[in-house]
Amino acid sequence: MNRIKQEVNDFIHRSMDSHVRIAVTGLSRAGKTAFITSLVNQLLHTSTHSQLPLLAAARDKRIIGAKREPQTNMMVPRFAYDEAMAQLHGETPAWPQPTRDVSEIRLAVKYKPTKKTKKLLGSHSTLHLDIIDYPGEWLLDLPLLDMDFSQWCESQFSALKGQRAELAKAWLEQLDTLDLSAEADEKQLQTLSETYTEYLHACKDAGLHWVQPGRFVLPGELAGAPVLQFFPCRFDSEKKPQSNSNLALLKARYQEYQQKVVKAFYKHHFSTFDRQIVLVDCLQPLNAGHDSFHDMRAALEQIMHSFRYGRSGILSRLFSPKIDKILFAATKADHVTPDQHTNLVSLLQQMVHPAWQTASFEHIDMSCMSMASIQATKPGYIAHDGQSQPALQGTTLDEQAMTVFPGEVPKKLPQAVYWQQNGFEFTAFRPLQSERDDPLPHIRIDKALEYLIGDKLK
Template sequence: MGLFDITEGLLRGMGNVTSAVTRPVTAPFTDPVIRLGVTGLSRAGKTVFITSLVANLMDRGRMPQLRAAASGAIRTAYLQPQPDDTLPRFDYETYLAQLTAPEPSWPEGTRQISELRLSLRVQPTGFMAGLQGVRTVHLDIVDYPGEWLLDLALLDQSYATWSKAALARADGRPSGDDYLALVAQTDPDRPLEEATARSLAQAYTVHLNAARAAGYSDCTPGRFLLPGDLAGSPVLTFAPLPGGDFSRGSLGREMGRRFESYKKNVVKPFFRDHFARIDRQVVLVDVLGAIHNGPRAVDDLRTAMADILSAFNPGRNSFISRIFQGRRVEKILFAATKADHLHHTQHPQLTAITQALLREARDRADFAGAQTAAMSIAALRTTVEETVEHRDGPLDVVRGRLLDTGKQAAFYPGALPEDPQHLLAPARAGAADWGEGDYKVMRFAPAPTTLRPGEGPPHIRLDKAAEFLIGDRL
């Protein structure tokens, strides 16, 4: 452990003490605050999840499984200015307008950190009703770009370790062979030339974008995909190279230095300033998309989610633990999205596959004292269910508007197995395909809908997800 790490640890500990004493959520006689982190990899549906959750908490007609809504304990919900003036506000109004327009469209994916505060006026019911009056509970929702999540696993890796794993992953992935060919022509011990460094970084970025488009999850560093204002800076101008004991002034030595700078100046501040302050966490997972992309994509998703969850600080919050350990994630929900792409008769299989896929991550969180759950959801329902006649008998399908053509189509993705190991075993073995199984996904557009007064957008189990995440605090 270096002097920087020791100093940073001491400063972080002091910061935890200060924040625990001064932050409103822990102070007595102030309104309680729930900080909900919404994370997930690209295309998992974070923006839609937040928009629909807020809309359905403000108009609770479709939230019967959220007990505080069903009992009338939530009197009203309203948006307030967010507590952190340095973060962009989640553009809820624009996204809701897109999803509920006469010709609805999907909003753009998350490209930066944003935050939104929803305040709920809650009247305790039952025994507590006579002891407490109406109180306000603030829900601070923090949205993270999914591409940045996997960077948290880099904190425990050296440049040599990361390079070895990254080069191994590139073999066989889209544009991976092109990058490996460029590396084969490069001597890491040659003197640093900035043009060579830029060429390698650009080629590696092309590979990462191609791999992500093909459905792979583990594509680090995440800022190579969404660089923001760091585009072109030296902190993003590095790439994996073989070896590890590079000479002073060499290309390899400078690549390693920039990798460490990336961790210090990009990844660590992101973890410290945002992840370490979360109470409750929802991890959105596009399990169906991974299954569609094949066994390698499924196993890649399994390992990626285990890496992501290793960065959380799960466990029960108490006043003492917040002072001496910092904030801990009390509840983690693993939600398989796009459940509306399946007939409801297949939802149990999707949930079971999600549970098995995330077993390692869930076990780690459960052991640390966090409460976890897995379920299949659709934050915005885009389809209706039908049963059609097929040559082999009746077939349960979903019907929706296709994103590419706008035409209505009935869709059957294939029968998910009852035993998740029928998918996970070939995934772990590195199988090229599913053999006899054939699983497909369809890209549906949002369905036009007419919302009656008091109703939020249609969904599947969003109320059950909300009950798990925040119901105990309402």
């Protein structure tokens, strides 16, 4: 009864444009946990601090306050906000532990409306804000819905070039020992799937981001389940596999993965999102090299194909919510000097250009920006050859105080010669120390909030 009541309330809030579901995604180490922690923290402090000048409702003193609410979906894990804040406010500040599964947190933001229709209902309104965190790697699986097992195998083997071919050697050697027509040997299939998963992890460790199936590297609650125990193989797709053979079982598990994992994620989560922010770490791939950088771009393009574009008019908002705004954010902007922020945004725009064209055609509002969810450095200057040069001051993860100029960020997609001549030196810093009663230091979280919910706070 309580759940039905809550669903009715959500329906009413959606019809009054007072409920929005914002999805946060990005590939591993893009900073999803830090972003959500900071976003929640900033909104919770709006009644006592003025640290969001780029959020119009906050700048105009129209936000009365915000509070956390119990989430309505009791089947989704709670986003670990309190645990993240405890790590950030520890004796030695530390980055929050990354999430490995879908998680959710809900806020109620009370504000003074400016729209006449809302003013008629009272002197204040409330925006119910659901923030959903999910791994970007899971979006890499949505194209599997359009591929049968044979097509997927072909796509995986066609990708085994260069560095991937080297990393896959151990798995390929084991694969040669498998008799696909023999009676199914679950133990052998488990061993081979584990070796294949190790190959996928090796790809990610090497800075290669396009991995399928995405759940293999971030399994969540499915860790160890047979549905994650399959892998690509070479076979004659024209011949029907013998029942109870290794090949038949691999095909069955792939189909189960399509239906029970990929399609279920789309149905229960992805198709319910109203707005999307995609966090992109452009700096680590710049640091890793040409292959890593362009592999990440390919992964981003694959992710963008997965979005269900469409304007959220009142009827579609009520019965079939669709993403109507997408924000691409280059994270860790505090790891480059402020004069490089414009270049960072330009580079991000180049990386998502194909998706931008698609979104424009579908009349979707789309934007790019750079930000630092939780600031880790302070900008400054150092003397170099008798001249003043921008620099960053911070403390590294191994507690070394450091002043660095990491290098220039290219405005456009770099060619291989960039890494031969210049390159980029990425240094990982720990978060800046902050007081428990103060909002977390950030760069442009307020700009992200204005884009994502500014129109809802009018």
